Amino acid sequence: MAPECVSARRYRGRAFCAIFGLIGLLATACGGTGGGATPGPSTTLVDATNISAIVTLDPNQSYEDLSYDHDMYSTLVTFNKADTTKVVPSVAKTWNMSSDGMSWTFHLSKGVTFANGDPLTASDFVYSIERVVNLPKNPAAWLVTQMGITSSNVTQQVTAPDSSTVQIKLTQPVAPGAFLDIIAFPTTAIVDSKVVKQHESNGDWGHGWLDDHSAGSGPFVLDRWDRGSQIVLKANPRYDLGPRPSITRAVFSNVTESSAQYDLLQKGQADVATGLTYQQMAQLAGNSKYKVVSQPNLSLEYIGLDVKNVPAFANPLVWQAVKYAIDYKGIVQQLLSGNAILNQGIVPKGMQGYDSDLPFTQDVAKAKSLLQQAGYGSGFSVDMLVPTGDISGIPASDMASKIKSDLAKIGITVNPRQLAASQLYTTYRAQQAQMVLANWSADYPDPDDFAKPFGDYGQKSLAWRLNWNDPSLAQMVNKAGTLPNGPERNNLYKQINEYEMMRGPFVILYQPLLTYAMTNHMQDVSINPIFGLDLLSVSKQ
């Protein structure tokens, strides 16, 4: 027995040695990389954020998240930092509109160059617009084609009489404000036509290459995009359209879990986090090392009532009843912990035509009597489509439960049906919804982008999806869509807002906030409601 014991022990000893040796090796390899809370170089910014939804960085095709393209490309005109109601010069130093509003001429600054040193000329802009309308499967092209500029007429409508002049002739009237907003958008950003043409293959207008490369004249260039992992921008040393950024390297690290974002921020391995829960933000707000910065997002959370699929919703009194049944303050203050602002109009705060009136507060008795008048005193039941995932930082199901309980108080039984976006929008777009909890955000920051979807059935957008056709409202909306910014346009939008509030099947719940949590090292923070954190102005101490 004795020899066996010895050798068995030796054998076990070897196995344990191997295991602990391995663990030791791991520990050695990991030594010192756990990271204390050091903020990293002051010229590098790390943003822990979710970039899973980014599918392309080609500016002429970007539609969902425009902040990266905004940082890498210039446009003829741009927004005044965080104020999206004011358009200011960028590549174009001046511009003028013909008296009938159908023709625009832009005069470009001389000496503007792309990041590679190529001169930026008017023909680069013309090429960029040609790309927008010609790129196949381009979800953003409609921003330009809605102005009557299409793949068949673009070469006649958008021209470069000389290297520093751009002329755009519209084929249908567009409000000057809306037109400039679209021209300020990254969709119409100027790409280096010389470089992109070199990378064209099989008539793809260089999209395959520009998908994950940059060829712009913005303050940053694309250093690398490791899909699913990170987007890294580095400063463009040739940027000459304004002061250069103090951040020379910006890393957008793909961290989808809020808990992981929170940990990285606390460990000093991220400077900014963009997807924290309200509890996490509240914890940070009580700590002097961090700050939480927010700005009203140009979007609205709403409930849509289908006026055809639910007989009760054919009666406008029922819309009113629903509007009086909702506890707006409870939603904003309790459910969203104050991370939203009350807004009941169809134009968000931060845009021309915004109306701060709040005619509805929860009044169960009034709501019940309105239902009674409509002949639905005993209530009815309805399916509500709800997206999966989060709404404004809380689970969508929590929001649905709140609405269900508010409407239950007046006898309406809401059955929430949670569906993935692809499924929800298939049903909604097929005009098959009964009631829907959804969001509308600005495609471009002009009230036209809200008034038309919410008010004009002919647009085949929200009003159409809910089978609501109100020709008199559509007339007002279309008229406002052609007026220049000014008192007349503002008054008309005020009327449209009131009309929608009192006589529309949309229950506007609130306007969400765009919120960033960051370490106190971050200074000069400015949040643009469309492009997010302004990399040009931000600095790190």
Added chain:
Amino acid sequence: MFLQFVARRLMLMLLVLFGITLITFVVSHVVPADPVAAYVGSQAPQGVVEKVRHEYGLDQPLPEQYLVYLGGLLRGDLGTSIHDDRPVATDIATYFPATFELAMAAMVIAIVLGLPIGVIVATRKDKLVDHMARALSLTGVSLPVFFLALLLLAVFYVKLGVLPGPGELSPYTQPPPRVTGMMLVDTLLAGDLPAFQDAFSHLVLPAFVLGFATTGIIVRMTRSSMIEALRQDFVRTARAKGVGRYRVVVVHALRNAMIPTVTVIGLAFGSLLSGAVLTETIFSWPGLGRYATESVVTLDIPAIMGVTIVAAFTYSVVNLVVDVAYALLDPRITY
């Protein structure tokens, strides 16, 4: 004979892959949803939806769409993703290496820990160490991956700070040029040792989390087949001949006990690839699991099919390798 066996298995594999394309295609289309609705977003005008649907050929009859897909597949074309408008093969080539690296690391951890522990507890049956290992295996198999992941992150990253947090590299580390897509390999190829060390330390936690359940399975399987093998006549004979205990256990018993373990390892590899979905999400790992999740959420049918085919293919190949390994382990097995 052997070649015939491999050829037969390859034929079967093709049949399996064909079946999988059919099932996946049918299931994807049963869902009453439109991938184009996800691609163009919730706001694009109705005309855009119809235009894009036509450009992707999604307005064609289903059998025709399937035949077109199959035709492409035979030419090695996995189609174009409806989510990001890139060839699915390119997408998979982008995301697969990270998952492969993670799954391989998990496998190494599972084998290196699981086999010796299994052998040790088999020789110490019903002793304290055996009970401890049983508790550990049970925990490994029954503990949800996301819970273990969050727990280990909280302890080793947040509290102790001895291991790094989510991601493949620290945000301040300059990543190496992409060659294989596997961070350990690429950092080595670039000759960047600090980056290699950073990548290695980032791999430890997710690989351990992913490999933990497999470790438990391997421990249990090795233990039971070792106990079985140690009872065999040839083990008694070997001992009677005076062969050393170590040699008896490792050479005589273990080799015979390996067949069920190797089967489990083969099967586990498949579950590692699929189990990677949660691990990748929590550890922000840019792998195929994340791509698959995104594809399902957006109902990106070509991508869902592509991922399924690649997973099925990998699984089939691993199991073929396992079957071939039987013959190497046990000369009595012929094909």
